[in-house]
Amino acid sequence: MFRSGELSPVELTELMLERIERFNPELNAYITVTGELARQQAKRAEAELSVARGRKSRRDRGPLHGIPISLKDNICTAGIRTTAGSTILREFIPENDAPIVARLRNAGAVFLGKCNMHEFAYGVTTNNPHYGAAHNPWDKSRIPGGSSGGSAAAVSAGLCFGSIGSDTGGSIRIPAALCGVVGLKPTIHRVDVMGVIPLSPSLDCVGPLGRTTRDTETLFRAILREDSEQGGAAGRLRMGRKTLSNLRLGLPREFFFEMVSPEVQKVFELALKCLKRSGAKIKEVSIPLLRQTEGAGNRIAWAEATHYHQQSGWFPERAAEYGVDVRSRLLAGTKVSATEYLEALDQQNNFTSQLAQVMKTENIDALVVPSATLAAPLINEETSSVGGKDYPTRALLLVLTRPANLAGVPAISVPSGFTPGGLPVGLQLIGAPNSEELLLHIADVYERSAGLSKTPDL
Secondary structure, eight states, rough: OTTTTTHHHHHHHHHHHHHHHHHHHHHOEEEEEEEHHHHHHHHHHHHHHHTTTTTTSOOOTTTTTOOEEEETTTTOOOTTTOTTSSSTTTOOOSSSHHHHHHHHHHHEEEEEEEESSGGGGGGGEETTTEEEEEOOTBBTTTTTOSHHHHHHHHHHHTHHHHHHHHEETTHHHHHHHTTEEEEEEEESSSSOOOBOOSOOTTOEEEEEEEEHHHHHHHHHHHHOOOOOTTTTTHHHHHHHHOOOOTTTEEEEEETTTOOOHHHHHHHHHHHHHHHHHHHHHEEEEOGGGGGGGHHHHHHHHHHHHHHHHTOOOOOOOOOOGHHHHHHHHHHHHTTTOHHHHHHHHHHHHHHHHHHHEEEEEEEEOOEEEESSSSSSTTTTTTTTTTEEEEEEEEHHHHHHHHHHHHHHHEEEEEEEOOOOTTTTEEEEESSSOOHHHHHHHHHHHHHHHHOOOOOOOO
């Protein structure tokens, strides 16, 4: 529509800014709205694309040119404050863009603003003590998930057309599942994390959230490292196929289904039937070391997060400026011994090897599991009940997404249905290293087969 002149980037950007002004006060999805910058970028995109319609010189930057998106507020943006959801960085204005931001600028994206997040990306609720809680568009009394909760809420509510988040233990996929959007965690190091305020460098990834798999793929291609684009042509060809014939999806016997709520289990079983109708073969597999992923992931993240905050001179010197939950986790990091940390790294290596071996031996293209054990909990609901037993809500939300981070492999969450109460549920696909294009293909076929086009009623 931009290229035919039916719609202009300026008109679309104004629509998004109007929606943000109207709905963000309730959702609190954005910490900073960059309306002036967005209008400037939209005008530039309109001028360049109008040139592409027949004037002397041509500048068409591709599928993101003129598209309004948002960024999680731990991604450094030149001249725009980057708070990481903290009061410590409330006035921090970076001098330089993160490399992924530079790539998005070059692709012609329009930046609407910086999204709310769990403080320093160290949690899964986005119940932020400094900027206020972000709210789930499907039920504003509930969390959007985290730590990229503002990004998922903004995409779900139509306050942007896509967003970039970060994922250390599930921080893209958890909010994607709880808000009914698509979220992709890439293979570690396949997208540059330089210029993104870290949580745990051994686990940190940056990736896209979109309303559809196709939108998410477009964002993913824009932020890929230049030296990581191998396989792109094959990926584009796959995205045109309509079936999953000759693909084998692994269903783990252990771990993933031990704490899943009945509502999520029912939606997952329906999703499996849909995948089978699309031609996929489902095979049970055994990955015993999955049980170690929670403990190993915690010890690595605790130690590395605390080390970063100590190096930065913030902890414990400015401990009082952290929210209670983040401060307690940073304190926990001081209690992880060197031997415990090294043992966790050994467990990480062993699990990564076992996962790769099982997928190779069993000829599995991807694992298929739920994205989260339950639908969106209420804000401030610190414990949740599954199967008649109470668990910490944070642990329930992290348990199914952490394995992919520990192994450094790609994983995607795609909407798979709704609970009887109308809350979204996500389906997670976990692949081998550098198999993002295959995961996107599977998710795309599933998305079109399932026909889930419902959006939140704001």
